[in-house]
Amino acid sequence: MNQSELLAPENYNIVDEIEKYAENPEKLALIYEHAFDAPEKVTYATLIQRANQVGHVLQQSGLKKGDRVLVMLPRAIETYEVYIAALKLGLTIVPSSEMLRTKDLQYRISHGQVSAVITMPDYIPEFEKVKEYPDLIKLLVTGEHTSWTSIETEKSKYATSLEKYPTSRNDLAILSYTSGTTGNPKAVMHTHGWGFAHMQLAPKQWLNIKEDDLVWATAAPGWQKWVWSPFLSIMGSGATAFVYNGKFKASRYLELLQDFKINALCCTPTEYRMMAKLQNLDDYKLTHLHSAVSAGEPLNRDVVAKFEHHFNLTVRDGYGQTESTLLIGFLEGTPQRPGSMGKAIPGTGVTIIDDEGRELGAHEEGNIAVPLDLPALFKGYLNDEDRTEEARVAGYHVTGDLAQKDEDGYFWFEGRKDDIIISSGYTIGPFEVEDALTHHEAVKECAVVASPHAERGNIVKAFVILQDGYDGDEALIHEMQQFVKQSVAPYKYPRAIEFVDTLPKTNSGKIRRIELRNEEKRKYKK
Numbered sequence: 349m350n351q352s353e354l355l356a357p358e359n360y361n362i363v364d365e366i367e368k369y370a371e372n373p374e375k376l377a378l379i380y381e382h383a384f385d386a387p388e389k390v391t392y393a394t395l396i397q398r399a400n401q402v403g404h405v406l407q408q409s410g411l412k413k414g415d416r417v418l419v420m421l422p423r424a425i426e427t428y429e430v431y432i433a434a435l436k437l438g439l440t441i442v443p444s445s446e447m448l449r450t451k452d453l454q455y456r457i458s459h460g461q462v463s464a465v466i467t468m469p470d471y472i473p474e475f476e477k478v479k480e481y482p483d484l485i486k487l488l489v490t491g492e493h494t495s496w497t498s499i500e501t502e503k504s505k506y507a508t509s510l511e512k513y514p515t516s517r518n519d520l521a522i523l524s525y526t527s528g529t530t531g532n533p534k535a536v537m538h539t540h541g542w543g544f545a546h547m548q549l550a551p552k553q554w555l556n557i558k559e560d561d562l563v564w565a566t567a568a569p570g571w572q573k574w575v576w577s578p579f580l581s582i583m584g585s586g587a588t589a590f591v592y593n594g595k596f597k598a599s600r601y602l603e604l605l606q607d608f609k610i611n612a613l614c615c616t617p618t619e620y621r622m623m624a625k626l627q628n629l630d631d632y633k634l635t636h637l638h639s640a641v642s643a644g645e646p647l648n649r650d651v652v653a654k655f656e657h658h659f660n661l662t663v664r665d666g667y668g669q670t671e672s673t674l675l676i677g678f679l680e681g682t683p684q685r686p687g688s689m690g691k692a693i694p695g696t697g698v699t700i701i702d703d704e705g706r707e708l709g710a711h712e713e714g715n716i717a718v719p720l721d722l723p724a725l726f727k728g729y730l731n732d733e734d735r736t737e738e739a740r741v742a743g744y745h746v747t748g749d750l751a752q753k754d755e756d757g758y759f760w761f762e763g764r765k766d767d768i769i770i771s772s773g774y775t776i777g778p779f780e781v782e783d784a785l786t787h788h789e790a791v792k793e794c795a796v797v798a799s800p801h802a803e804r805g806n807i808v809k810a811f812v813i814l815q816d817g818y819d820g821d822e823a824l825i826h827e828m829q830q831f832v833k834q835s836v837a838p839y840k841y842p843r844a845i846e847f848v849d850t851l852p853k854t855n856s857g858k859i860r861r862i863e864l865r866n867e868e869k870r871k872y873k874k
Contacts, residue, residue, distance in 0.1 A: 349548065349695035354723040356517040356544030363436045363512065365547055365584035370396040376588045379562070380425050381604065383594045390425055392586075397508035399432035404506035405499050406433055406464075409485050413438030413513050415463040416523060418456055420444040420471055420570065423578075423593040426489040426499075427569050430466055431579060435540075438513040440520045445570030446470075447855045450477040452533075457481060459731065460523055460535055469493055517541030523730060524572040526670040535730035536572070536670050543580055545724035546673040549693055551581035554666050554677050556639040561611040564590040564604070566619060571856050572670040573643065577614050587612075598622040602632040609636040616644045617651070618857045620663060621786075621793070624651045625815075629658040639680070641666050644858055646761050646779050648786050649686045665690055667716075667761075669747055671739075672696075673724040675716070676759050687783070689751065689759040697722060700753050705742020710755040713762055713775075717744035750777070767861050769798040771806045774839045778808075778861065781842060784835040785810055788828055790818040795851050797865040799844055800872035810842035811851060811864055820847030 369375050369392040377392040411417065417439050421427040434441050442460050444453065446467075453474055456462065464485035465475060472493055475486070486496045515521075521540045525533040551557045555565075555577065563585075565577035582589040590610060594600065601623060605613065620642055623629075640655065643666040655663045666677030667689050675698045678690040692698045697719040700708045708714045718725055720743055728736040739746050750762040762768065762777035769776040778796035785794045792813045799809035812828070814820055825845045832841040852863040 349553075351695070351721065351723065354545040354548050354695055356541040356723070358516060359514065360517045360540050360544060361435065361438075361512055361515045362521055362540050362543035362580065362584075363432055365544070365580070366392070366432060367396055367436075367512075369583075369586045375586070377583065378425055378428065378589050378591055379608070380591045380593070381608070382592075387608075388425065395425075395428060396432065398503070399429045399436065400508050400510035401503035401506045402429050402499055403433035403437055403510040405487070405497070405502045406437060406439070408502070409464065409487060409497060411437065411439055411464055411485065413515070414440065414520075416440045416442055416460050418442040418444050418453070418460070418462045418465045420446055420448065420453075420465065420467040421489060422446050422468070423568060423591050424489075425591070428579065428583070428589075430489060430499075433510075435521055436510060436512050438515045438519060440523050442523045442525070443570050443572065443575060444525075445568065445855050448474070448570070450474045454478050455532060456525055456535075457484065459532070460525075466499070472496070515540055517544065520727075522572075522575055524575070524670050526572070534732060534735055537727040537730055538575075539727060541723055542673075542726065543584075545722075546576065547580055547584040549695060549724055550576060550666075550668075550674040551585045553679050553693055554664070554674050555581055555612060555614060555641055556680050557581060557585040557587050557612055559586040561585075561587040562590055562608065563587045563612040563614075564592070564608075564610045565614040566592070566616070567614070567856065573856065576668070576673070581614075596622070598626050602626070602629075602634075605634050605637060606632050610634075611636055612639040612641075613637060614641050614643065616857045617642050617647045618644075618793075618853075620647060620651050620655070624654040625792070629654065632659075634659045634661065637661055640664065641677070643668065643674075643677075644856065646689065646783070648783055650787055652684070652686070667749075667759075671726040671745065671747070672718055672722070675718060675747075685756075685758050687760065688754075689761050691757045691759065696724070699744075700751060700759075701741065701744055701746070703741070705744060708753075711752055713750055713752045715741075715765070716747045716749045716751050716759070717741070718747065719743060720745055764861075767797070767865075769796075769806055769808055771798070771801075771808060772804045772839070776808055776840050780836055781808060781810065781832060781840055784832045785812065785828065785842070787835070788831050790814055790824060790828070793851060795859045795861055795864055796842060797861050797868060799868040807843040808840060809844040809846065809868065811846050811848050813849065813851065814847055 378390040380388040469491040522538040567573035664678035668674040700714040701717045781796045798806035801807045852860040
């Protein structure tokens with residue numbers, strides 16, 4: 349695949365890829381399972397009609413092309429309707445997790461110059477404390493509240509057809525906020541053309557979605573991964589999205605995969621790890637599942653092995669960022685190489701460079717980098733030219749992740765650039781140590797960071813959540829240290845291990861090593 353195949357037509361709207369499937373009145377778009385009533389099914393035709401009515405409400409509220417709309421909604425049918433309606437009108441969506449608080453919302457509304465917010469009644473209290481925005485248009489998808497417009501009430505007044513506002517591939521479509529290691533969150537600018545390029549790469553090459561598949565991508569709205577998979581990848585492929593608005597429970601996930609006969613699955617390594625920990629995996633029959641992928645952080649080898657053993661299915665890893673699309677991964681047919689990230693996705697041009705922008709050879713550790721002219725790359729950080737330029741080196745966008753590539757083109761993850769541990773002159777990637785620890789039978793979950801040390805600069809420290817039935821004592825610490833030494837170079841073993849009940853995580857399930865690292869620094873300074 350070359351660059352020209354990733355370039356959208358000059359006049360283009362992301363919704364074009366979804367709306368075409370509404371021509372078949374029977375084609376199923378969504379199955380919504382919410383653990384209360386019977387699953388709700390919605391066709392593409394009905395979804396587009398409802399979205400069109402929502403679009404009329406947005407117009408009547410005073411919104412126009414180019415306005416920015418903060419959308420704070422859970423996994424729900426209404427979320428799909430709002431996204432389609434907003435994009436069809438040329439509005440820019442600011443995805444926002446329902447877990448955000450007033451401070452987060454205040455920053456997004458101010459920094460993003462947001463014109464309207466769309467949410468549900470349960471989340472109103474956080475918006476009521478937002479200051480200095482008396483002209484903010486406030487909309488609810490369900491229910492009613494003083495000073496808020498109810499889309500649910502108003503949309504029935506309008507026609508089920510809606511003229512799409514003319515947009516170009518360069519018009520801003522999505523403004524996703526992503527946290528950096530320092531400073532306020534960065535606002536990642538994605539155009540309609542980015543959406544087109546993404547749909548040529550992720551769903552077709554990696555997710556391997558076939559039209560009419562039933563696909564479950566577990567990411568929650570409010571995060572770019574929801575835009576990636578549950579929304580664009582599934583809807584743009586003419587598949588059916590399985591939407592589950594319930595709490596994670598490993599046994600429940602496997603029941604849903606089995607009972608609904610899911611064909612393709614995309615979820616986080618944490619979710620896969622929790623499923624793989626179950627002792628009764630053979631009780632579940634996942635014979636309809638032909639594609640399973642994982643993204644967000646590297647997937648442990650033992651998890652892949654368990655899914656292969658019990659379900660005859662290879663879980664394929666993938667790597668990308670809020671700023672891009674899928675960049676590296678295992679496509680169907682790519683030979684597995686345990687511990688590797690996979691290969692560069694054809695058409696992305698992703699490579700490894702040093703800090704001066706020189707492309708590195710095999711087994712040389714450096715920065716994962718993407719050519720700046722890739723259509724599936726963001727256009728920069730809104731109102732933040734400095735941080736945009738900081739991530740650009742010699743015609744590349746530098747992701748902030750470190751890896752090396754072998755002679756066969758497989759990438760090997762070394763960790764975030766700011767997660768790398770330097771101890772006694774040795775450079776140590778935390779994932780390799782975490783992966784080794786995870787294979788110990790007593791370990792449920794773990795995270796590895798640098799801990800300041802007077803003599804060595806830093807030492808490797810592991811925070812470990814134990815499986816039930818194990819006691820965290822000195823004998824177990826020694827046993828784990830020896831265990832790690834058997835699979836990684838001895839200088840990499842954790843010289844300190846602390847047993848904990850929980851690990852700090854983002855709302856999308858990624859472990860926040862930075863919190864652990866900062867706490868170690870704080871304790872060292874005392």
